[in-house]
Amino acid sequence: MSAVVSDIRPALIEGNKTYHQITEDICSPTEQLPDKNWFILILFTLGLFGFGAVSMFVTVYWGIGSWYLNKTVGWGWDITNFVWWVGIGHAGTLISAILLLFRQKWRTGVNRAAEAMTIFAVICAGIFPIIHMGRVWMAFFIFPYPNTRGPLWVNFNSPLLWDVFAISTYFTVSLLFWYTGLVPDFATIRDRATGFRKKIYNFLSFGWTGSAKHWQRWEAMALVLAGLSTPLVLSVHTIVSFDFATSVIPGWHTTIFPPYFVAGAIFSGFAMVQTLMILTSIAIPQLKNYITLQHIESMNKVIVLTGSIVGVAYLTELFIAWYSGYIYEQFAFYNRALGPYWWAYFAMMTCNVVSPQFFWVKSLRRNVLVTFILSIVVNIGMWFERFVIIVTSLHRDFLPSSWAYYSPSWVEVGDYIFTFGLFGTLYLIFMRVAPVVAIAEVKSILKTSGNQYVNANKEHAKTHQEEAAH
Amino acid sequence: MRTLNKTVLYGLYLDEEILLDAVREIREEGNEIWDVFTPFPVHGLDPVLGLKESRLHIAGFVYGLFGTCTAFGFMTWVFTRDWPIIFGGKPYFSAPSFVPITFEFTVLMAAVGMVITFYLVCGLGPGITNPYLDPRITDDRFCIAFDVTGKSKDEVEALRALLNKTSADETNIKDI
Incomplete structure (x- = not known):
């Protein structure tokens, strides 16, 4: 065996897998009818989707007045949900691109599902700014196309337009990156399928043959796409934060926003990956050999790091508000922590800053139940973070006579539920029709990270040391 | 077939x-x-x-460069020649605020161009x-x-x- 196996790196593939077993394990869920639980789940997510569709209809038919937004609080749950979903969407590209550049092998176990999650999350995110426009049928006005009004162009100086470009570029590039990775794996399913399924997967696999030259180009392209996606993923949440930071609202107008938002996005994205991967490996038990405790621990390390960065950002904001000597900024932060929305601030602080600190303990980091619960807590906290930033900064503005309190209507809550239904349904379908783990990529790390190779090498190293000692 | x-x-x-x-x-x-x-x-x-070695990355660079020039050039043309408007008292040619869109468009062109090239040269496609x-x-x-x-x-x-x-x-x- 000539592959280089590190004797300090733990195994990433368990169960003495051969190449053929990897194919079997990952293709088999796409080849049989889903079980009863899957149907119950998809009925549930379709139910959410259906309820949400009603509130979407109300939103579009009666307009966004049905949300109980008011003159003071012009952005409520909608933009909160938008930022939250975009943030969740960051983990997929981070895993597939940044970890590819850093040559992190554990990425291969989770990148496929994480990228699928990214794409679905960005779809959910994109819905909110569009319905917030009110007249959704005019959404194409945001694109700079030659029009009969002059042509009158869009404002290229506006961060809201930067957002249009950032989100649509991010969605397109993630989709291309994801699909190009899927092509060889669809070919694997195609070559096992018969009849009508073979036709479908034949179409999806683009005629892939596995030629050496194709693999070479495929890898070259993956590397460049990763290199492009890395600054892209950081730019997307930076630009989302510009929506706030370039305004003059106290509480929004801060230069700390870009790094703080990016860290928060990675934080919530990894939490969502944990939630989904744990649920997916309960549904498909053989995945536990590919998404091991090692993967869960690695992601928890990212969560504790980014959670702490977010915590430092919260404290920095408070300190700078005081240090600035600017009374409106000071009031914004006093009001944020102790004003009528104190409970949201408290929820944010507890869920985002306190809860991830449990992951400093190794045994908790490697505990699936603790990870699952905390991953949900983190995403609740990150939702509250966006709510706190948006609503508490707006509801008491410069003019005390305009001060207002805002609670959402059922319609606005329903629009949020709509995206849950959409996200859940898309993910459940993805789980049954596509390989949830990147088959080819996992095979390519088997010789260096399979447990039979890693452990054999460890024993070998041990005997070698003993011989040297004698 | x-x-x-x-x-x-x-x-x-x-x-x-x-x-x-x-x-x-x-x-x-x-x-x-x-x-x-x-x-x-x-x-x-x-x-x-x-x-x-594959030359796909060279193609990617060229597409990216095309994206950079197109986006920056287009915004400059719109705001200095075609329909100049003053935003917030800033000059018509406000280059720093063109940076985000120029960057995004560069990435978009490089990625899309490279993926299409990849499928064409490999003879793959839907x-x-x-x-x-x-x-x-x-x-x-x-x-x-x-x-x-x-x-x-x-x-x-x-x-x-x-x-x-x-x-x-x-x-x-x-x-x-």
Whole structure:
């Protein structure tokens, strides 16, 4: 065996897998009818989707007045949900691109599902700014196309337009990156399928043959796409934060926003990956050999790091508000922590800053139940973070006579539920029709990270040391 | 289904290490390999097989440069020539605020252009069915293929013997 196996790196593939077993394990869920639980789940997510569709209809038919937004609080749950979903969407590209550049092998176990999650999350995110426009049928006005009004162009100086470009570029590039990775794996399913399924997967696999030259180009392209996606993923949440930071609202107008938002996005994205991967490996038990405790621990390390960065950002904001000597900024932060929305601030602080600190303990980091619960807590906290930033900064503005309190209507809550239904349904379908783990990529790390190779090498190293000692 | 009008002799190997040795040995004896097919990218295969480095990244750079120039040039044209408007008392040509869109468009053009180029040069795409030698190649078999169109029986048997000598698990001839 000539592959280089590190004797300090733990195994990433368990169960003495051969190449053929990897194919079997990952293709088999796409080849049989889903079980009863899957149907119950998809009925549930379709139910959410259906309820949400009603509130979407109300939103579009009666307009966004049905949300109980008011003159003071012009952005409520909608933009909160938008930022939250975009943030969740960051983990997929981070895993597939940044970890590819850093040559992190554990990425291969989770990148496929994480990228699928990214794409679905960005779809959910994109819905909110569009319905917030009110007249959704005019959404194409945001694109700079030659029009009969002059042509009158869009404002290229506006961060809201930067957002249009950032989100649509991010969605397109993630989709291309994801699909190009899927092509060889669809070919694997195609070559096992018969009849009508073979036709479908034949179409999806683009005629892939596995030629050496194709693999070479495929890898070259993956590397460049990763290199492009890395600054892209950081730019997307930076630009989302510009929506706030370039305004003059106290509480929004801060230069700390870009790094703080990016860290928060990675934080919530990894939490969502944990939630989904744990649920997916309960549904498909053989995945536990590919998404091991090692993967869960690695992601928890990212969560504790980014959670702490977010915590430092919260404290920095408070300190700078005081240090600035600017009374409106000071009031914004006093009001944020102790004003009528104190409970949201408290929820944010507890869920985002306190809860991830449990992951400093190794045994908790490697505990699936603790990870699952905390991953949900983190995403609740990150939702509250966006709510706190948006609503508490707006509801008491410069003019005390305009001060207002805002609670959402059922319609606005329903629009949020709509995206849950959409996200859940898309993910459940993805789980049954596509390989949830990147088959080819996992095979390519088997010789260096399979447990039979890693452990054999460890024993070998041990005997070698003993011989040297004698 | 596309056809290549070729007769192909191929051998299937069980492991990428054996494949690498086989490719090395076959090429050292001066034989021309038509193609090698593997279920995943085998590192170290390109130099052994004598494949030149892919120039896809150069294409990506050119597409990216096109994106940069288009986006920056277009915004400059709109705000200085076509329809100048003052935003927040800033100059018409406010270059720093063109940076985000220029960057995003660069990435978009580079990525989209490169992906389309990749599929075109590889002859892959939606609805395309390329002929393939063995369905197990996308599972766990590593394949070395020779183009034996119009070759004599002796030549074919010599190549088959070579495949067997380099520990091929099985050999076959197929018209594709």
